[in-house]
């Protein structure tokens with residue numbers, strides 16, 4: 001059994017906790033009538049009244065909405081009010097833009113808070129009158145489409161050749177009108193952008209790691225080079241999943257001088273505590289000291305996990321109409337998360353994970369889960385050995401190879417030209433599940 005703390009979370013364990021408001025209400029509808037189907041607790045207008053103003057209002061529906069708002073783990077933070085910590089990274093980012101006039105690459109693990117940081121940074125930059133343009137890259141992202149869209153958002157009034165007293169017609173025009181009909185070329189674009197006066201433009205390319213098109217990446221590097229050479233008032237901020245700068249932008253010596261690379265690392269415990277503090281203020285709930293440290297320990301620097309586990313634990317307290325969130329809520333909430341993640345896996349993989357061979361290899365698998373936090377999920381035997389103290393690379397290699405045939409947890413790609421073979425978890429979600437169940441086991445000690 002992969003859940004190493006106590007009994008595995010059963011369906012009964014989670015369903016028992018599912019809110020059934022009418023059980024406590026006065027007008028319980030007749031069982032079987034359409035009235036008994038679950039309903040939304042609060043209207044979509046998100047009106048949380050006093051709780052939003054910092055005055056907790058513990059009506060269950062409102063507390064639940066405030067909780068969803070304060071500790072949602074599925075969305076980036078978009079406002080400063082919900083954003084915890086990250087002072088140093090924010091200061092470094094501002095300095096890179098304002099003092100060094102550099103282009104910036106923000107890199108870090110999946111879910112570590114890059115997009116949230118960029119949203120809050122954008123808010124700050126807009127207050128300083130920067131024109132911030134945001135684009136999220138997809139696998140299909142094309143340079144031409146993306147940069148035409150950006151140019152459309154830059155009013156022509158910022159063009160050196162247009163008078164501020166220009167007529168009405170000029171007010172509605174944008175820099176896109178200055179681009180030719182053919183595909184946008186980075187040099188042409190830098191020429192056009194170098195005509196910007198009266199503001200500074202920051203172009204954010206979020207999720208840059210997802211860009212599959214090599215030409216897009218080449219064009220972006222070329223654009224950075226040309227913008228820098230012309231001292232244009234346009235700066236690019238690229239963000240993406242990577243463990244270092246090269247991984248995200250490739251080997252591009254020509255633009256190294258013009259780029260500042262900033263790592264977004266794990267959050268400190270005090271910063272994670274701040275996330276929980278803010279949730280307490282918004283909801284009126286209180287995390288007991290033990291519950292807090294359990295969440296922080298299991299989150300291990302991840303704001304995503306701190307929010308997810310905090311949300312689940314607090315939800316259980318709300319279900320019981322309690323204001324205090326205790327250790328048992330955290331453990332129960334985490335087990336429920338693990339059960340959900342587990343049931344999201346293909347049946348066959350679920351049963352593979354129960355096999356004795358797999359359970360015996362637990363420490364190596366946990367280390368592999370840690371090593372798999374690369375943008376493409378591939379890792380080598382040495383990456384795993386670094387994570388698994390006390391295991392020789394040869395033992396690790398043998399263990400991983402044991403899960404390629406009949407028990408096919410991994411894909412293996414043979415190393416060519418003296419390179420190491422690399423491995424990857426075959427099924428998405430397995431590494432995440434292993435990581436959290438190991439954290440739960442550790443936290444319980």
Ligand SMILES: Nc1ncnc2c1ncn2[C@@H]1O[C@H](COP(=O)(O)OP(=O)(O)OP(=O)(O)O)[C@@H](O)[C@H]1O
Pocket residue numbers: 072073074075076077082083084085086108109110111112113114115116117207241275303304305307
């Ligand atoms: N500074 C912060 N304060 C509070 N919550 C945060 C902070 N940073 C991130 N989070 C939370 O962590 C989760 C992941 O954040 P975010 O989406 O910004 O990460 P990311 O690095 O962009 O992820 P991905 O690699 O998937 O793009 C979200 O639920 C977000 O609300």
Ligand SMILES: [Mg+2]
Pocket residue numbers: 114115116206207
């Ligand atoms: Mg992101």
